[in-house]
Amino acid sequence: MDRKKLLLAAIVVSLIGCWFIFDLGQYFTLEQAKAQQLALKDTIAAQPFTASLTYFVIYVLVTALSLPGAAIMTLLGAALFGFWWSLLLVSFASTIGATLAFLFSRYILRDWVQTKFGHRLSPINAGIKKDGAFYLFTLRLIPVFPFFLVNLLMGLTPIKTKVFYLVSQVGMLAGTAVYINAGTQLGEIETLSGIISAPVLVSLALLGVFPFVAKFVMGIVQKRRVYADWTPPEKFDQNMVVIGAGAGGLVSAYIAAAVKAKVTLIERHKMGGDCLNTGCVPSKAIIRAAHTMAEITKAKEFGITTGETHVDFKQVMQRVQNVIQKIEPHDSVERYSKLGVNCISGEARILSPWEVEVNGERITTRNIVIATGARPLVPNIPGLNEVSYLTSDSIWQLEEQPKKLLVLGGGPIGCELAQSFQRLGTQVSLVEMAEQLLIREDEEASTLVHQYLSNDGVDIKLQHKAVRFETTELEDGTRQQIAVLEHNGETVKVEFDYVMLALGRVANVQGFGLEELGITTTERGTVDVNEYLQTKYSNIFAVGDVAGPFQLTHAAAHQAWYAAVNGLFGQFKKFKADYSVLPAATYTAPEVARVGINEKEAKAQGIPYEVVRYGIDDLDRAITDSTDYGFIKVITPKGKDTILGATIVGSNAGEMLAEFTLAMRHNLGLNKILGTVHPYPTMSEATKYAAGQWKQANAPQLLLSWVEKYHAWMRQGKKPSVDKSATDQPAVLKENKDM
Incomplete structure (x- = not known):
């Protein structure tokens, strides 16, 4: 903390200390207010401007320093200046004082608090950024809420000072009016509990429920604004239409059918999505083959002598396909049709918040769940299109084993496949731009995985970046493929037969109508959803890789429950998606x-x-x-x-x-x-x-x-x-x- 901040903090602490040391609070009690009421009225009558200014400044200081006594001053001001003049004074004084406290909190405390408790404030910061004005407005409408806490806490958030001032000015007006109304009867009030007369009690009760009513009304207003350009159909063919039959889509459709809703599931390619066809299932199948080969090489350790081993790569890949075919019935059209799901193969397009078109047919529906998944990221590296590159989608079509495989990306997919191909006999080079493999894991975990991949023979190149690809025609007519890497300013070249891209996945958000509906995406390229997995349209949900923030099969299935339940029963009760306990595993050895x-x-x-x-x-x-x-x-x-x-x-x-x-x-x-x-x-x-x-x-x-x-x-x-x-x-x- 710099000297200016320290000095300001010292001054504020000194002023607050004087309040308690000299017991200034004794002058801000109901008894003192009543005792001085008549004398102060005479002073005000003689010097109305000076008295008003003095009262205003003292009120600002009390509020800015978050001292007790603002409630008594409000009552006293009403008794001394009358309802309308005191309402004007208190309204502006309280807002200016609150803004000064807000600025003190922001200038002195925010950096320290955000550094130390930023992980706890991040949800609040996100909420304030998205809906801060309304959130602050609801807090200001409740007069019994400790306003000084609102001032200090809001200073720690990203809300703009101008917004804080204007919302506070409007939001505190109703509560201030209630207290001032009570203050006009100060002569008849003996204790603070006397404020709770029948009329005042009714006012407080109304103010207490008003935020909820206001939020409900604003929700309706916002919903009408969002849906203003669309006319809902008179009746609906389906309760829910799900686009995409991966993990998220299958579970959404399953839950809808289980609770007897009419649901249609649309898939343009293969049931089961990436997990079954190009992801979890085939990768674990090849990992199992690689693990078997590794076990054979360790046979002597167990006293077992084996003959010469040979990898039939074509047979390995055939087994991968056999495994997929064996699991396919779990995700098949036949199974889900028996469960009550209307399964359609085709390209879906969302025409309106309640209409989906597929194969020339329009389906009206109460809710839509977007579960279109993601695809492998193919970077724009010069020369990439001139070489043989693979992704986690296309690698399963290999029939001949590569002699040299270059893997770009040291995340879970890259590490799993690099180790598997190496164990099966391919010479693998693994390139990662970061300083460690599995960058999200502890260094200790990454180091152990790195050690075992190296022991298997994988050539690991950390802090290397692929800058371009080159091809050279050799004398024998074959083509030499080379990746040019950059490492600490130097050039490194790696020869390969195939390059495997494992650099992440891109959400599938285009080509089915989101743009026309104005459904926005996040900085990560995923569909922008709230904590209930709703898009800007409350009846359109997104789950799985297309929604994020996790690209995990079980995360998609987890989200699917929330989307299905919120869509079908959200008018009674909605549930926020809970990611607090979400496991993940990388299947290296x-x-x-x-x-x-x-x-x-x-x-x-x-x-x-x-x-x-x-x-x-x-x-x-x-x-x-x-x-x-x-x-x-x-x-x-x-x-x-x-x-x-x-x-x-x-x-x-x-x-x-x-x-x-x-x-x-x-x-x-x-x-x-x-x-x-x-x-x-x-x-x-x-x-x-x-x-x-x-x-x-x-x-x-x-x-x-x-x-x-x-x-x-x-x-x-x-x-x-x-x-x-x-x-x-x-x-x-x-x-x-x-x-």
Whole structure:
């Protein structure tokens, strides 16, 4: 904090200190106001302008310094100056004072608060940016709400000073009028509770419900404005039309059909979307083949001798297609038709908020769910169109194994496929512009994955950027393909047969009518939706990759529930999409699985935290399986067993993560995991041992020191007490007992 800010803060603190040191609050009580009422009236009559100005300045200072007494001054001003003149004075004085407090908070406190608590203020900042004026207006309309908190908190948000002043001026007017109306009867009021007379009570009650009424009315007004250019049909063919049959679309349609709504599902290509046809399913199938090859190469470690191994790449890829075909019935037209979904193959186009056209047929519908997914990003790199490039969509069409594969992008897709092709016998070069692979993960997790990919033979080039591609015709008629990379100002060349692009995905937002409806997109290129997954039209929703913020199959399915329920039953109750506990996994070897925040994010957000770490190399089952590598890392608040996030790196990490996900979803801490019986020997025991590490680090040392003293005292040969009743027993019984 610079000297000017320190000086200003010191002055403000000094003024507030004087208020309390000299007990100036005693002059701002109802009793004092009543006692001075007559004397002040005479002064005002003699010097009305000076009295008004003095009152105005004092009111501004009291409000600007957030001191108690503004309510008493409002009552007193009404009693002294009358309703209309005091309303004018108080209205402007309170707004100017509030704006000064707002500016103090912004100038002195905002940078510090945003740095330290920015992660907690981000939702508020987003809300203020989107609907700040209305939000502030509703707060100002409730006269019993502590206005000084509104002033200080709003200073921490992005709301503009001009907007804050104007909204406060209008918003506080009604509440001020209520207090001034009560103040005109100051002579008859004995306590502050006397303000709550029948008329005033009714006024306060109306003001209390007015924000909700105002919000409802403004919602109707806004909705009419949005829908002004459209005329709804007299009746509807469907309750819901879903565009796109990927994970988000399938689940939306399934839920709608399950609750007996009429729903149509439109898909232009293949049912199951990217996940089934070009994403999760085929990638995991080839990962399994690569894992098998890796196991064979380690056979000697288990005392098993194998013959010469050979990869039949064509057969590997055929198995990938067989796996897709085996899972296809789960997402098929036949299955969803039996569930009650009207499935249509064709290009959909949204004509109006209630009309969708497909194959020349118009369908009217109450709600529309956009689930059009995303496609691989193809960058504009010079020469790319002249070389053989692949994406996560097209790589599955390969029939011959590349000898040299260049993978651009060190995210989950790039790392998974680079390792798989390398294990199957292709020489892979993996290029990443950032300083680490899996940039969102902790450095420790990334480093371990990097190590194992390198051990498999992947040539990893970090902080390299592809600047162009070149082709050269060789003497034998073959074509040499080269990627020109830039690294620390130097040029690096890499030869390849194919280049695999794994640089992210682009949402499919064009070609089906969004532009004509004026549905906007975000900076990330996804459909702009609110917390209920609604677009600007409240009956049009978007889910999955096309909506973001996560490009995960299970995230799309998760969103689909909210879109379907909000669309079909939103007039009764709407639900905000909850992403607080959303797991994710990268299926490299070792796997990286995470839920909640990791240490990197905790540091970035300024969250006080503790790290619990358990090395899987200590786990019995991992040792027996020769998978004794990796770790579990749990983030907790200091001194608490609450799980803020968990990262697992190791074999079957994705499966092991479920216990932490369940615990976080249902607010179960590490103590609960520690108290749960796990079968032995299993990989799942690692979660219990991680909880045990937390317990050990947070053991009550003072209590244990006293327990230690107790045990020491017990070892001093203290004789046990004698049961006197035993001495009174017959001799025969004593003998029997001795036997």
